Amino acid sequence: MADLRVNFAGIKAPNPFWLASAPPTNSGYQVQRAFEAGWGGAVWKTLGEPILNVSSRFAGTHFNGQRVVGFNNIELITDRPLEVNLQEIYETKKKFPNHAVIASLMVEPKQEKWHEIVKKVQDVGVDGFELNFGCPHGMAERGMGSASGQVPELVEKQTYWAKEAAKVPVIVKLTPNITDITATAYAAVQGGADAVSMINTINSLAGVDIDTWKTIPNVAGKGAHGGYCGPAVKPIALNMVAECARNPEINVPISGMGGVSTWKDAVEFMLMGAGSIQVCTAAMHHGFSIVEDMVDGLNNYLDDKGIESVAGLIGQSVEKYSDWGHLDLNYKVVARINNDVCINCNKCHIACEDTSHQCIDMLTSENGNAYLEVREEDCVGCNLCSIVCPVDGAISMVEIPNGEPMTWNQRQEAIKLPICNS
Amino acid sequence: MSSYAEFLEEKKKIDELYEKGYTITAVREDLSGAYLTFERSKLDLNDIEEKIELHILTADTRKYFSNLIIAQQKELI
Ligand SMILES: Cc1cc2nc3c(=O)[nH]c(=O)nc-3n(C[C@H](O)[C@H](O)[C@H](O)COP(=O)(O)O)c2cc1C
Ligand code: SF4
Numbered sequence: 001m002a003d004l005r006v007n008f009a010g011i012k013a014p015n016p017f018w019l020a021s022a023p024p025t026n027s028g029y030q031v032q033r034a035f036e037a038g039w040g041g042a043v044w045k046t047l048g049e050p051i052l053n054v055s056s057r058f059a060g061t062h063f064n065g066q067r068v069v070g071f072n073n074i075e076l077i078t079d080r081p082l083e084v085n086l087q088e089i090y091e092t093k094k095k096f097p098n099h100a101v102i103a104s105l106m107v108e109p110k111q112e113k114w115h116e117i118v119k120k121v122q123d124v125g126v127d128g129f130e131l132n133f134g135c136p137h138g139m140a141e142r143g144m145g146s147a148s149g150q151v152p153e154l155v156e157k158q159t160y161w162a163k164e165a166a167k168v169p170v171i172v173k174l175t176p177n178i179t180d181i182t183a184t185a186y187a188a189v190q191g192g193a194d195a196v197s198m199i200n201t202i203n204s205l206a207g208v209d210i211d212t213w214k215t216i217p218n219v220a221g222k223g224a225h226g227g228y229c230g231p232a233v234k235p236i237a238l239n240m241v242a243e244c245a246r247n248p249e250i251n252v253p254i255s256g257m258g259g260v261s262t263w264k265d266a267v268e269f270m271l272m273g274a275g276s277i278q279v280c281t282a283a284m285h286h287g288f289s290i291v292e293d294m295v296d297g298l299n300n301y302l303d304d305k306g307i308e309s310v311a312g313l314i315g316q317s318v319e320k321y322s323d324w325g326h327l328d329l330n331y332k333v334v335a336r337i338n339n340d341v342c343i344n345c346n347k348c349h350i351a352c353e354d355t356s357h358q359c360i361d362m363l364t365s366e367n368g369n370a371y372l373e374v375r376e377e378d379c380v381g382c383n384l385c386s387i388v389c390p391v392d393g394a395i396s397m398v399e400i401p402n403g404e405p406m407t408w409n410q411r412q413e414a415i416k417l418p419i420c421n422s
Numbered sequence: 423m424s425s426y427a428e429f430l431e432e433k434k435k436i437d438e439l440y441e442k443g444y445t446i447t448a449v450r451e452d453l454s455g456a457y458l459t460f461e462r463s464k465l466d467l468n469d470i471e472e473k474i475e476l477h478i479l480t481a482d483t484r485k486y487f488s489n490l491i492i493a494q495q496k497e498l499i
């Protein structure tokens with residue numbers, strides 16, 4: 001059994017799976033049940049001045065029979081008074097002293113407001129804070145959440161103010177609604193953040209009902225932009241985590257979230273530098289018990305790999321993530337079709353013929369059977385055919401030896417030099 | 423014509439110039455592709471010093487001549 005315990009920026013937890021600040025962590029009842037189910041930590045539903053929510057606030061994106069590939073919400077932060085939350089946080093921490101209880105906070109960008117809330121919440125014994133600079137709707141209109149989280153100076157200042165009063169680690173939760181997340185991550189580090197977390201939800205409109213012409217979701221016929229999360233956002237989140245992890249100036253731990261549904265997703269985030277994992281949509285879709293599979297899966301994976309603890313995994317793939325200019329232009333793969341398993345659906349042929357490089361030929365064998373063959377010399381190795389192929393193992397992408405590596409950067413350097421005529 | 427066949431044609435032209443003792447001495451790239459300048463030193467007094475320009479169209483050939491230039495520069499070091 002591997003050691004799943006984590007020490008994330010000084011916050012200790014029995015495992016790296018934490019519930020993200022959202023409906024699953026709205027109350028002590030929920031967080032305590034989550035801990036009983038096996039979650040290692042919880043980031044409490046964002047505390048601040050209690051808000052008013054609208055009814056009809058979530059929408060799911062379903063695709064081809066698969067429910068909730070994406071999830072949209074127009075919910076705001078907690079609607080409960082601070083004292084009620086604090087009492088429940090206190091009780092939860094007393095019952096589960098070894099679990100991580102982190103308080104998510106959001107107030108106006110004013111020094112005294114940050115001092116006030118940090119001090120009040122600290123007194124009940126939280127293990128850390130997470131500053132919510134990411135909520136994209138409702139709060140942003142009031143100058144909070146992503147409105148302040150998109151401005152590096154405000155991120156730095158508010159982090160600094162929170163740090164002035166905080167005695168426990170401060171995590172800064174970043175919004176993905178920005179072109180370059182490393183700019184705000186760096187600002188958080190400059191403000192003294194002990195860690196950063198990402199991503200909050202992505203600006204979204206879930207849909208429009210084509211019969212009623214109303215938005216989805218609609219509130220008495222009207223809609224407003226929401227925040228998108230769930231499996232669909234994982235690649236966006238993973239890139240943002242990786243961009244921060246490989247930036248030497250962002251030298252603080254990263255808590256990764258956005259579309260994590262399984263232990264495998266979690267492993268990917270960890271390999272790309274996440275020291276803890278947060279989950280919201282998957283818990284909302286399937287309930288707290290999903291953590292059992294996550295814990296078992298991670299445990300088995302680490303055992304199989306002969307890795308003793310979670311720490312041995314964190315950041316192992318970061319150096320493999322680089323700039324395009326460092327990629328080897330001479331690296332070559334080609335598609336190869338295994339006609340023993342191919343079901344002749346022709347999807348690969350159509351994809352290559354219509355939208356790639358026209359190099360999958362439809363042929364007929366001597367005994368009259370139709371089969372497909374890739375003209376490897378014309379194949380650019382784009383992977384498209386293997387992506388659209390419905391049969392596992394019918395198309396493999398095979399590496400072809402192709403000489404010494406040559407990156408774009410090396411090439412540009414070489415062709416601009418005066419070339420001697422020897 | 424398949425793009426591989428186009429590449430082979432362009433590669434052949436480059437290889438033939440190399441066989442004749444030419445090397446690439448300049449590369450200019452623009453919207454129309456790459457223009458390579460080939461030069462060779464005089465072998466004897468009667469030899470005329472010629473510059474030859476080749477217009478390269480395919481991506482594979484642009485990779486190919488880049489590899490040649492890098493190899494050429496490595497040889498010189
Ligand atoms: C309904 C809902 C409410 C949320 N409320 C908050 C919140 O109060 N504070 C916060 O920091 N993030 C909030 N989030 C964002 C999540 O914490 C998380 O960053 C996001 O959902 C991405 O993770 P996921 O793909 O696992 O859902 C909320 C998300 C959802 C779906
Ligand atoms: S990898 Fe791309 S170019 Fe090659 S056969 Fe498949 S679709 Fe065509």
Ligand code: SF4
Pocket residue numbers: 337338341342343344345346347348349372385388389390391394395
């Ligand atoms: S998509 Fe896959 S199964 Fe369909 S014809 Fe191509 S190789 Fe065969």
